[in-house]
Amino acid sequence: MSLRDRKRARTRQALVEAAADLFERQGFEATTIAEVAAAAEIGTRTFFSYFPAKEDLLFPESDLRVHAAVQAIAERGDGDGPAEVLLRALHIVGEDSDDLSGRLAALRLRFIREVPSVRGRGLQIQFDAQREIARHLAAAFPDELDEVGAAAMTGAFVGAVTAALQVLLEGVDDPGDPAQVQAAVEVAVDRALKPWLAHRR
Numbered sequence: 001m002s003l004r005d006r007k008r009a010r011t012r013q014a015l016v017e018a019a020a021d022l023f024e025r026q027g028f029e030a031t032t033i034a035e036v037a038a039a040a041e042i043g044t045r046t047f048f049s050y051f052p053a054k055e056d057l058l059f060p061e062s063d064l065r066v067h068a069a070v071q072a073i074a075e076r077g078d079g080d081g082p083a084e085v086l087l088r089a090l091h092i093v094g095e096d097s098d099d100l101s102g103r104l105a106a107l108r109l110r111f112i113r114e115v116p117s118v119r120g121r122g123l124q125i126q127f128d129a130q131r132e133i134a135r136h137l138a139a140a141f142p143d144e145l146d147e148v149g150a151a152a153m154t155g156a157f158v159g160a161v162t163a164a165l166q167v168l169l170e171g172v173d174d175p176g177d178p179a180q181v182q183a184a185v186e187v188a189v190d191r192a193l194k195p196w197l198a199h200r201r
Contacts, residue, residue: 012050012060014040019057020104028054028111028118055121058108061099062125068093069133073140082141082150083196086133086157090189094182100161101181106169126162130154153196160192161185 001009018039022031033054037047051057072089073082080088099105111118130151138150145153164185190197 008050011040011042015042015047015050016057016060016104019054020107023058023107023111028058028115053121055118058104058111058118059121059125060104061097062129064097065093065099066129066132068096069129070136073133073136076140081196082137082145082153083193085137085140086153086193087186087189090157090161090186094179094186098178098182100165100185101168101178105165105181109166109169126158130158133157153193156192157189160189164188 015036019031019036022035022039031054033047034044036054036057037044051060069086069089072085072092076085093100108118108122112122113119134147134150134154137154138145138147141150165181168181168184
């Protein structure tokens, strides 16, 4: 990364951390973009070069998760099937970040339940991610999956992650050890994808 890119990454992370602090203390709707920007020591107008809306502060790594899945598909081994590739992508995401299992994940789940605009943004991100991953799966495994099969597998994958996190993080302010949460999610996804895994054995 260039110096400019590193500075942008630090500022982006500062915005996410400042937002998490303010959201925990004040709630989502009572927190303004101006307050988040001030806490991260940037101007309010500059905020919009990092995030298009306040809701997006709760989903800072959604693009990275899709990229991890697409990359895992592209770098699959000769013996890898589509379900194995998705499981590997989830593991890679867990190793690289606690976005699915840490403090921000618990906040995100809470506001998805409580705030319609956050729920809507989350559903849109989930829909777009499923469509993108399914498209790459179908293209990579044409002998095993048609478009409908790829959509079904991706839906099972994303649904298992979402449902497992809802149970694990329900009513939790501090999720504890992110590695334990991540491991539990991986077990849930493995079970959800079992029909496809068993089919290859």
